[in-house]
Amino acid sequence: MSIIIITGGSRGIGASAAKQCAAKGMGIILTYNSHPAGAESVVRQINAVGGKAVALALDVTKVRSFAAFRDDVAKALKSTWGKDHIDGLVNNAGYGNFNAIEAVSEAEFDGLLNVHLKGPFFLTQALLPLMAAGGHIINMTSATTRVATPGAAPYAAFKGGLEVLTRYMAKEFGPRKIRANAISPGAIRTDMTSKAFDQSPEFVTLLAGQTALGKIGEADDVGRVIASLLSEDNGWVNAQTIEVGGGYNI
Template sequence: MTQTPTPIALITGGSRGLGRNAALALAAQGSDVILTYQRQQADALAVVAQIQEHYKAQGRRAAALPLDAGDSASFPAFAARLRELLNTQWQRPQFDHLVNNAGFGHHAAFAETKEDDFDALYRVHLKGPYFLTQALLPLIADGGRILNISSGLARFSFPGSSAYAVMKGGVEVMTRYLAKELGPRGIAVNTLAPGAIETDFGGGRVRDDANLNRALATQTALGRVGLPDDIGGAIAALLAPGSGWINAQRIEASGGMLV
């Protein structure tokens, strides 16, 4: 009887925050993990070590590669490094799951948003996932999955988030098109849209500002803001073996925010 290979998941921005929790949740679920980082190599290697030590008995493997998600010119070279890593560490030519997670927060009123900030958001949150996914297509196995991380802010509106939300709206449209065009290869593509989460994202405003945290908690049906484990678990669920028929969907993980 042929044994099914362990799935390999690539998570961009996996050294901290939601990406880190996704990496740990996927490892617990039975995936090997490759995560990317931009500057925080030590944090990325700590996640790799945690996965390999905690799941040593299960044979889990993990690795980290540097990536600037806002530098699309570097993507072909990144794809080449990834191909080499897959060949040397896994003896496989492809990976199974891509999670486009890398990003940063931005808070400014529409009237005060600077063009440079808008362009930086565009490069990382919209152009980056678009062209990184394109560069990695030959390395994604047929029947694999792509999960694009959006935001609840693409559905509901809070002042100060217009530029960020515009990019995430574009990601959600991109998801539907990729699902349609990659369907012949059996690749399912979905969006996960977190609500307000307690992380260091956006300067840690939701985590560290008690008044903001309480105000946002009153907006959710479950009466609290989210925790990183809430999103890591949701990512793992959408990439679980039994979720392959979910395709071209936007799934919001916000605790029922503004319903």
């Protein structure tokens, strides 16, 4: 059984990925920060249908906590699966904070940097000793790295950096047969976006009109791709950014 860590797995794309991966027979360690109830709900749903999952607390902005988190992972691996390694890491935790460049504060900038680039960099580094040869890292990026969206400059810049980092991970971890890929969602309804979408239905109409398939996506549309990419079916896909957006702005 492959064991996968999914950060930000308490809701949205992370929760969907956890359930989709579990349905393919993978063991799941999902992390949460501010939403423990959501994480426990996902764990219960997975366990209720015969899967196996645990939830661990993690703040991806607290780099100094990563060594202790690695110890927590090692304990969970041993107690839940009798294993000492993980087979995959999905750097999914994130949030949106959209503002025009001239109005972005240093605190906003640093917050986005820490979650979307610095956190994944050092968390991956911390977990490498637990990563099995032949493992797989997936970094969640964004279609805003390809399509300039006013108000998304810092967010998109750091997601773009994560795409570059993905290729470097594939290169440097290649001797251990560890793959690294990025998944880039387009317009997706998640817990992070649903409030804005509900408040601005005209924005949803605009996004749907910019998408070849004529609608915005759902979290499961991305979760299924994550699970598929982690499977052996895609074992020769490496160092790629795969956009999952229904043909967004083409």
